[in-house]
Amino acid sequence: MTTSMADRLLEVEDLRTHFRTPDGVVRAVDGVSFHIAAGETLAVVGESGCGKSVTSMSILRLIPEPPGKVTGRIMFRGRDLLSLSEREMRQIRGNEISMIFQEPMTSLNPVLTVGRQIRETLKLHQGLDDRAAEARAIEMLDLVHIPEARRRVKEYPHQLSGGMRQRVMIAMALACNPKLLIADEPTTALDVTIQAQILDLMRELKAKVGAAILLITHDLGVVAEMAKRIVVMYAGRKVEEARANDLFRTPRHPYTRGLLGAVPKLGSSLASDAPSRLAEIPGIVPNLKKPIIGCAFASRCTEATELCRKVAPPIEAKAPGHFVACHHAAREAVAA
Amino acid sequence: MLAYVVRRVLATIPVMLVVAFVVFSMLMLAPGDPAAVIAGDQATPQDVERIRQALGLDRPFFVQFADFLWRLVHLDLGTSIFTNLPVTHMIAQRIEPTLALMVLTIVLAVSVAVPLGVVAAWKAGSWIDRGVMLFAVFGFSVPVFVVGYLLAYFVALEWELLPVQGYTPLSQGFLPFLENLILPAIALGTVYIALIARITRATMLEVLAQDYIRTARAKGLGTRPILFLHALKNAAVPISTVVGIGIALLIGGAVVTESVFAIPGLGRLTVDAILRRDYPVIQGVVLLFSFVYVLINLLIDLLYTLFDPRIRY
């Protein structure tokens, strides 16, 4: 273990997010555990539908209940978020934990000025008056390098470009100096050049503000640039967790290997035109409406055996700080 | 913006001309003869003919139309065939009750229907939602006069809480004024509430699924600011469109409501005039109604800019 329990800002234990639908229960997240230390950047990767976004939404308790149902434990600074009242939760959202989303084009309210949307958070959580909130909003826009901040606060989202809007989202998210920033695919919808700028900005601000980041992405190039540690999810479960270097160098789960197959070269994805998305893996993701027996990846795995189809592999440390849920993953001589 | 308003107002002129022509033709081509109505049952056919001549109703169609237009250009709507009073005077006498009824109904309907629709959308699928939708079906299917009779019977006759009928001008005090208008406004507003509540619910359902609502929640905002600021402002354009369209519905409903509650408004003036074939009055009222309708639509278009900064004229 690289961090002691005390350092842990967020600890997710056995998180299960299930949705009741007319034709069965969808197990979108099914027993995921991970942690983030203060100031750390953790990436959660996986194909779309693997449950990574639901995981982030579950942490902020933004899953509508019903039809959703979230169980497990989400310890944040010593409190289990799942046991808090909605009122207490609202004091955490946007304040101690804030979030930015994939779609900067639609994530801002089109009929309210940018300034108003930033001020709102400040007034709510920091108790600032209009004038102070306005000053702080301008300051935040400056911080995220939006030129003419004083004019821009009075503008509406449709008057800004996509990159600008994501900067506004970041400014809004960081306005109250959160301890944890959840970034759900923050650059996916942006042009390649803008992506680089936004990532630069996030790194810069992280250094300034000192927030931990939970980065949700399917872009391994982004992960490589940002994260120290990576969690790989498949079909609502965590299949591998390791330090970034270890994971890229020696992916141990067949699924992770499949994902990495298409990334041409570490760290070069942003500069090149080569696809930086996850590789295509033959086969389809299992239906989450039925309980999965055995390894969820077994049906697509070239190495799957009878054991894989019958018994779900437990997640085990196969090397120091490197956890894998695969019956066939090689175990290094673990020093620990 | 100003140029747009001026352009729109000017554009109403040809519309009004067409309305004037259509109304005039319809009246002239439709059966009925004011002279015969005036003369009464105990008059001879000769008397009827003499009255028709005295009123100029025996002149050719286009002569009468030209005369009508000429007066219209001078903002003269003519004189009622029956009462001999200027049409403008008769309209002026009747405009306050109708205006009051409409305004009260709109205020009542919007302030009831919008929160209902918002709550129904927020609690979609719950008993509140089902209750609101049930009410909407009821509002659509029960005619105005039935609601009116029921209200008058129970609230006014049985429980003696409010007067059965009539109108008290605002100048005689706000409370007596309100006493007379509450039941008519509820009766007239029922279908309107149903309409607005439904469109509010539908629009809000769509808006609440938007990304920016998720953002607002992630910011820690409470339910009320999310529903009534973030969501409702986005839903305001379709809602205000329906409010505007619904005013045409109100004009129709006002005729019935004014009859049931004996309110001396324009609706009843119109019906009375139609039954008697009082051509100048019919023309005047129809022109006024179409002008008001065009004006309200302009007003609503301008209102859009207030709700949605992306709309500019």
Add this chain to the structure above:
Amino acid sequence: MRRRDFLGATVAGAAALAAPAVHGQASAARVLRIVPQANLTSLDPIWTTATITRTHAYLVYDTLVGMDSSFQPRPQMAEGWTIEDDGKVYTFTLREGLRFHNGEAVTARDVVASIKRWWARDGFGQEIAKRHASLVALDDRRLRLTLQKPFALTLKALGKANASPCFVMPESVANTDPHTQITSAIGSGPYRFVREEWNPGSRVVYARFEGYVPRQEPTDWTAGAKLANAERMEWHIIPDPATAGAALQSGEVDFWEIPLHDLLPVLRRNRNIEVVVRDPIGSVGMLRFNHLVPPFDNPALRRALMLAVDQENYLRAVVGDDPGMYATSYSFWSRGSPMHTEEGSEPLRVKSLERARAALREAGYAGQRVVQLHASDFPTLAALSQVTADLLRRLEINLEFVATDWGTVVQRRASREPIERGGWNIFHTTWSGPDWFDPASTLAMRANGTGAWFGWPTSERMEALREQWFEAPNQAEQKRIATEIQREAFRVVPHIPLGHFLSPSAHRRNVTGVIKSPIVLFYNMGKSA
């Protein structure tokens, strides 16, 4: 909780705002609120024959001669009169102190001008007009009518109370062309028309005319004293009968002239309401034929249809099953009139579809189309019309039933064209009893072809008898001639009489002074406490 308190209690501290309502209550006892039978649209009782305008006029105007409950002429504005020269010279003297509402004294010149405008329009008036030699004011208070030959009905005509009575207006107003509407409402009657508060279709307001000097004799229809017992009279036009009924029940109005028959049981059950038969004669229904176009230009067909008519069916359709509310009348003259007789009425008592079918066949009916005009906006007319339509269908007559509104019927009935070009064969209407009183008052009994009332019957004999009737020296002779006219009418069938029905009024128990008369008279009415 009483209604006045409701909002006051709801809206705390708003008592001050409610003050005007309290003031209104204090004076309520002196204000009489009436729901009249129709909307007052025209103020000129000579220009229109609408009943509601006549009701208005009896409040605002006075007449030289009145009519008492025995149908006899009595002086009203006239102090008295002398008849000289074998009934050819009438000299009237006006009462002292008569004033118009504008304060000016009523003079003989005003009366002369008013009579002249009246007799240019009114049928009975025309009978005097065509016999007169001169009509002049002798001085301020005296006027003289000189006839070419004696006319025994002169005073009756001047005092007539049905259709257009001879109301007295200021000379300047009375000089208006009789076919052009007057705009003034200045009379010398017991009530003053409050023009500022007139809202046609909603409200008509009258105030007691303090300058009116009533006669000393007791009130007797339009004769005797006319008293303004209510300080202020408001007409509330309530188009919806259910609403009018509710307003009477809740005490928002005091008097409802003609309640819908269907609502009478509810009103009778209310302890605060009295239902009274104000007009003991009631109204008569009529099935009118067009005598100019086939197939009912054939008198045999009109007579054949009469065999099938059963008045009770019509009357029950109008008033329901209360036998106290209707009466058959197999006569062309109204019940209550001295002329009323059922002589010659056998065809109307047959009431047989079989006989009617046979008669139709015999008269040569061969499936020609029949156009019946139907006004669906007046419940009474619609009921009568429905019964006839049912009858015609059962007689296998090829019926085209044109359902429309009264405004269309009155236009279309004026058409003398064949039915292919917008003409008609049958329509229905009702008249008040006095409109069928005698040959002088009964417009529908004229039979001078295109000069006659809608339907244009032609009968030289009926016209000749009518002339004789006017010349008759006494009532017995009048009755004899009227009976002859009726015999001829049963042969010609200008229309089919459908019987009498009563239209009671309903009022709050504290209403006083309701005049029982076939003419609607609102003076004398007041409220106790």
